Amino acid sequence: MRKNRRIAALAMAAVLAGAMTGCQSKPADTTTAATEAATEAATEAATEAAGTYTPGTYSATVTGMKEMTVTVTFDADAITDIQLEHEETPGIGVPVCDTMPGQIIELQGLGIDAVSGATLTSNAILEGVADCVEQAGGDVEALKAVKPEVVKEADEELTADVVVIGAGGAGMAAAVTANQAGKSVIVIEKTASMGGNTALAGGALNAVDEGSEEALARDDSVEFHYQQTYEGGDEQGDPELVRKLVTEAYDGVEWLMDLGMEFQPGLFTVTGGMWERAHKPVEPEGSGFFKTYQAYMDEHDGITMKYETTAKHLIMEDGVVTGVECEGKTGNKVTVTANNGVVLATGGFGRNVEMREKYNEETKLWPTLDESIPSTNTTAITGDGIIMAEEVGAQLVQMGNIQLLPLGDPETGSLSGNIEHAVESRIFVNKEGNRFVNEGGRRDEMTLALFEQPDTLMYIIMDSDGYPTGDEVNNFNETINDLVAAGRAYKADTLEELAEQIGVPAENLVATVEEYNRHCLGGDLEGQPDEFGRTLFTDTAQENDGINDAPYYAAARVPTVHHTMGGVKINVNTEVIDTEGNVIPGLYAAGEVTGGIHGSNRLGGNALTDTVVFGRTAGENAAAFER
Numbered sequence: 001m002r003k004n005r006r007i008a009a010l011a012m013a014a015v016l017a018g019a020m021t022g023c024q025s026k027p028a029d030t031t032t033a034a035t036e037a038a039t040e041a042a043t044e045a046a047t048e049a050a051g052t053y054t055p056g057t058y059s060a061t062v063t064g065m066k067e068m069t070v071t072v073t074f075d076a077d078a079i080t081d082i083q084l085e086h087e088e089t090p091g092i093g094v095p096v097c098d099t100m101p102g103q104i105i106e107l108q109g110l111g112i113d114a115v116s117g118a119t120l121t122s123n124a125i126l127e128g129v130a131d132c133v134e135q136a137g138g139d140v141e142a143l144k145a146v147k148p149e150v151v152k153e154a155d156e157e158l159t160a161d162v163v164v165i166g167a168g169g170a171g172m173a174a175a176v177t178a179n180q181a182g183k184s185v186i187v188i189e190k191t192a193s194m195g196g197n198t199a200l201a202g203g204a205l206n207a208v209d210e211g212s213e214e215a216l217a218r219d220d221s222v223e224f225h226y227q228q229t230y231e232g233g234d235e236q237g238d239p240e241l242v243r244k245l246v247t248e249a250y251d252g253v254e255w256l257m258d259l260g261m262e263f264q265p266g267l268f269t270v271t272g273g274m275w276e277r278a279h280k281p282v283e284p285e286g287s288g289f290f291k292t293y294q295a296y297m298d299e300h301d302g303i304t305m306k307y308e309t310t311a312k313h314l315i316m317e318d319g320v321v322t323g324v325e326c327e328g329k330t331g332n333k334v335t336v337t338a339n340n341g342v343v344l345a346t347g348g349f350g351r352n353v354e355m356r357e358k359y360n361e362e363t364k365l366w367p368t369l370d371e372s373i374p375s376t377n378t379t380a381i382t383g384d385g386i387i388m389a390e391e392v393g394a395q396l397v398q399m400g401n402i403q404l405l406p407l408g409d410p411e412t413g414s415l416s417g418n419i420e421h422a423v424e425s426r427i428f429v430n431k432e433g434n435r436f437v438n439e440g441g442r443r444d445e446m447t448l449a450l451f452e453q454p455d456t457l458m459y460i461i462m463d464s465d466g467y468p469t470g471d472e473v474n475n476f477n478e479t480i481n482d483l484v485a486a487g488r489a490y491k492a493d494t495l496e497e498l499a500e501q502i503g504v505p506a507e508n509l510v511a512t513v514e515e516y517n518r519h520c521l522g523g524d525l526e527g528q529p530d531e532f533g534r535t536l537f538t539d540t541a542q543e544n545d546g547i548n549d550a551p552y553y554a555a556a557r558v559p560t561v562h563h564t565m566g567g568v569k570i571n572v573n574t575e576v577i578d579t580e581g582n583v584i585p586g587l588y589a590a591g592e593v594t595g596g597i598h599g600s601n602r603l604g605g606n607a608l609t610d611t612v613v614f615g616r617t618a619g620e621n622a623a624a625f626e627r
Helices: 002-022 032-047 093-107 119-135 140-144 169-180 196-200 213-217 222-232 239-247 249-258 287-299 353-363 384-391 443-451 480-485 495-502 506-520 606-624
Strands: 056-063 067-074 079-085 156-160 162-165 185-188 303-306 310-317 320-327 333-338 342-344 402-408 427-429 458-462 490-492 552-564 567-569 575-577 583-589
Touching (some): 056 119, 079 093, 093 119, 156 303, 162 333, 162 606, 169 303, 249 606, 342 384, 353 402, 384 583, 443 552, 480 552, 490 495, 495 506
Parallel strands (some): 320 583, 342 583
Antiparallel strands (some): 320 333, 427 458, 490 552, 575 583
């Protein structure tokens, strides 16, 4: 009886809310009383459900970007407390974890929309609370019907010297650089925080400090970086853009350090990076970039962040891009005008299944890029900027160049849970316990080889050299002990025990590791590649070469869409080029929204370099543009 009464009350609240929404033709400021009435009705509806919970505290384990524990406390009438134990991504998942529990408690309902760009985290919280509601005897479906009332805000017209669309790595590099040039900046971001894909990255960026002891010791140079980048993309990248990337890379690192960003000592090789030239920030994942940019904004005026505002169309007047039309959080129109230039930095289209399937047809590189293939990208990376640029005549290049990694989490597709630290210290084996590819090679070659393995699944295998106590963290700030406890990684004192845990033939795994170790000690001829062409092995100067120091670790990985190398065509000044080969005045672009830099395959560690090098150039030139 009580449940029926509750559903009836909720239905009445929905009718009232719908009636209020239908009256939105009036100015926004005249709906305050109606909004309060609708909200009160929804609250009363939830209150009608009093007594449907069994008082107590309940917990549920769910998966966002990473595993999360949701603990909810109920009294007989309401949800009184929600606590989260999580390791979600700073700047993306963390803000949602900080705000959504309070929203649920205030609403006493679950009809809250997922936050754009943090869908996995949002849905995990809602799923966890729903599980706890069910444990407490509540009506989950009825609570999902309780939704907050959205009141359309007034339209806005804003102006700044430079407008930046997208608050990821490239956009924020552009914003800070433009501000350093003395310009006011407005940054448009459709999610609730800065970050984009950069916040989810491993954080490392390639740069050669030519002439340094490290570069000399590794026989590295800017020219060698250029060669590996250009040839690694099958010579499809624009040579001038590639040259700019590698030549200005270390200047970008020094710029970040001048802003206060800290890097760990030494260099390493990112998966698919081809050489030891990656600089790793002290802060986990890509969080160090945004802590640095935020610290700059805290100390300097002139950068305004406009969050939860979605860019829809570029504004063009007399052939010049002068601003952008946007939609605000509540559906209101936001028009932003630039006195100088506009920077497009909205990222790629890795989360747009329709786009990636369409352009995969051009190259037919991948067996499929349908919804069965996950992505490392945030859910906000849907090609918006590419579509907007095309509307004003921008030329698109190499859209079929889509990069996959063999390192996706089997559940989410994210890079979290990846136990490797560097290429030299691990191998890949299939479900038969055998190696199948050069683990130090190109990303496309590794992933294509993985598609040919049973169930398109592999295991990373390594020993304890990178985790001597188990409390050390991976590149995503997760300890190996926590990953093992969560069942996302495996640990054993012998290779035979490890093989049993992951379900591969023990004799195969043991033989595979023994053969790998033989090459770490010189193989048939020191310096020569093994049967897969691998030349990057554990440093032979170390006391324990290879994988031979127990305990041993393994983690399952699958193919995942990581980066789209095609996009808007730019020149070395980051000016956007139209379909006739001419510059579109006032429009600049940087980051993954652009195409033609990396070619058919991007070297690991070059993406973040791209955001800094081309983001800085876009900010500088947009600031200098005059109509």
